[in-house]
Amino acid sequence: MKIHFIAIGGSAMHNLALALFQKGYVITGSDDTIFEPSKSRLDNCGLLPQEFGWFPDKITTDLDAVILGMHAKPDNVELLKAQELGLKIYSYPEFLYEQSKDKTRVVIGGSHGKTTITSMILHVLNYHEIEVDYMVGAQLDGFDTMVHLTASNEFIVLEGDEYLSSPIDMRPKFHLYKPNIALLSGIAWDHINVFPTFENYVEQFSIFTNSLTDGGIMVYNEEDETLKNVVESSQNPIKKYPYTTPTYKIVDGVTYIDTFEGQLPLEIFGEHNLQNLAGAKWICQHMGVGEEEFYEAIASFKGASKRLEKITENKSTVVFKDFAHSPSKVEATTIAVKNQYNERQLLACLELHTYSSLNADFLKEYEGALDKADVAVVFYSPHSVEIKKLEKVTEQQIKEAFNREDLIIYTNPTDFKEFLFKQNFENTALLLMSSGNYGGLDFNKFKELI
Template identity: 70%
Template sequence: MRIHFIAIGGSAMHNLALALHQQKHQVTGSDDAIFEPSKSRLEKAGILPEKLGWYPEKINTAIDVVILGMHAQQDNPELAKAQDLGLKIYSYPEFLYEQSKDKTRVVIAGSHGKTTITSMILHVLNYHDREVDFMVGAQLEGFDTMVHLTEENDFIVIEGDEYLSSPIDSRPKFLWYQPNIALISGIAWDHINVFPTFENYLEQFSAFTETMVNGSILIYNEEDKQLEEIAAKATKPTRKQAYQTPAYRVENGETYLETPEGEMPLEVFGKHNLQNLAGAKWVCQHMGIDEEDFYEAIASFTGASKRLEKIAENPSAVVFKDYAHSPSKVKATTKAVKNQYPNKKLLACLELHTYSSLNTNFLEEYKNALAEADEAVVFYSPEAVKLKRLEMIDEARIKEAFGHKNLKVYTSPEKFKQFLAATSYQNTVLLLMSSGNYGGLDFEEIKTWL
């Protein structure tokens, strides 16, 4: 097929483009901004657009399929041309469903943990040489792309996001997939710009269970009471498998998981990661991996990219970066690190980067989110607030919202960097939480400060 991507530079979009290019489809695309690593990877494959921008002349009747990314706007000129010509326009999730409608679809959903759970499942399957199609939200060790599509594989494992499908399709992405096996990790209000109330956000997960195939399997975290209610009311799945945090202990910075064969040391840590592991185990068992084989494989799982990723360490200091940005993720991640290193000082830094986190009406959700940190920093860019057309927030409002006695607030990338560079990291864990990069922080440079 000839396939054109409108907004090809996104993390998910460029990976899908690469996967389709590998399948020998003729792939083209456009975007008005393409950053690394998307730029280099598209260039290496020979499908990087020659010029940035939108060019309606690229759109013609020889194109079989147009895939529309969220980065594009509703009035995008290439989209308008495709609509005028009556071309088939897919959102990312709609196209993914079309490619997998004859497969057994395994969909991992939830407000938090879905990338890690999907990564755990793929790690275990890869360890045991089980070939599956997949779409995951982070680059994984041992995998070339975040998307893999074939004609022959029976299973596809999909990270099911609840955010909008495309600029012209306001349904959550995961409503497209119609899972045969689904996992929901937990529910904590997010995406306030799309789901203005928690009740509205909850409704999306109820709707998700109603898209499941009749006779399907629902796996869910029973420690989440709202999720437990949703699972109880779900009518499509005929098998429901609850899971919870497995027994474990932490000693000298090492986490040990209790298994039927005895204690097993893990590379990952924290209550949420242990919950994620329990959910991933049930998914793998329903995909034909027995419990013993699961434990053998998961022992070597080091984590998904940017998910509690250790980026530097010496005998006295450790540095982690994590994608956490929503209140529940920030609280869980901070607590997990403190529990893992109870005898070290914890310096936790959070960038308010998303629409929700920069919204003054949402700030109060962060109350005590950094409570486990000995010292805490919140960084945000006033320019990002302006770009999102939100009410300006100030230092006093942030300090009041978080309620942490040792909280510093930075709005200048240079001053934040100076603070980090001047800090003593003797017997310290530095935790950097953000879905951004603190205005251009060089994570490699941090290693020179320890």
């Protein structure tokens, strides 16, 4: 097959392009800008566009399909040409479904923990040398790409994002996969630029639950009341398997969970991660991995990239970076680090970077999210607010939203970095939470400092 990617440089898009190239497809693509590591990875396979921009002459009748990325606009000249020629245009999730129609589809959804749970499942399967197709939202140790597609594997494991499918398809991605086996980790309002009310957001998870194939399996976190109501009220003829946080204890900075063979030390920590582990165990069991085999493999799981990822550590200091940005994730991650290192000062830094987090009306959702931090810092760029064409937010609004008078706020990247690197990190846990990079912070500098 000959396939053209419109917006090939995206994290998900370039991984799909690489996976299809490895499968033997002829791949071309365009984008107006491509950053690392996508740029080098595409270049290594000869898939990097010779020049950046959009070129309608790349769209020809001999293409079998066009895959449209979210970065493109509805008036993209290549898209318009593809529509004019009547070519088959797929969104990213539509194409993944086409590739997996004859497989057992395992879809991991929820407002938080999707990437970590998918990563846990793939780690366990990889440990036991069980081959599956997959799509995950982070680069994993032991895996070359974030997408892997074959003609032969029975299962495909898909991270099920609730965001929109493409610029011309307003359906959430996870509505398109029609799972045989699914997991939902929890529901916490997000993406308010697309789902303006909590009720509208929750509805997407009801639609997903009802999209499972007849007789399918739904694994869900019953400690989340909203999610519990969504799944248990569904009339879809599916099997429902609830899970809860495993019993655990923390000894000398190591988390142990209770198993049928005794206490098992883990590389990961935090109640949210232990819930993720409980959900991943159910999914692996439904895929044929026994409980004993699961625990043997999960003991070596160190986490997904940027999810409570340890940057550096010495005897008195530890530094983590985390992708947390929504209120529930920020709170869960902050609590997890404080509980794990309760004898240390917790310095928690949060960058408000997404549409939701920079929205004046949504800010109130962050109340209490940083309460467990001994020192709490919020960084945001007024320029990002302008770029996203949002109403201006003030430092006072942020302080009131978090309901924390001693909250430290920075809007200038240089000032923030100066503050950070002047700190005495003795007996400290530093937590850096962002889906961005604080205006150019080099996280590796902490390895030299500590």
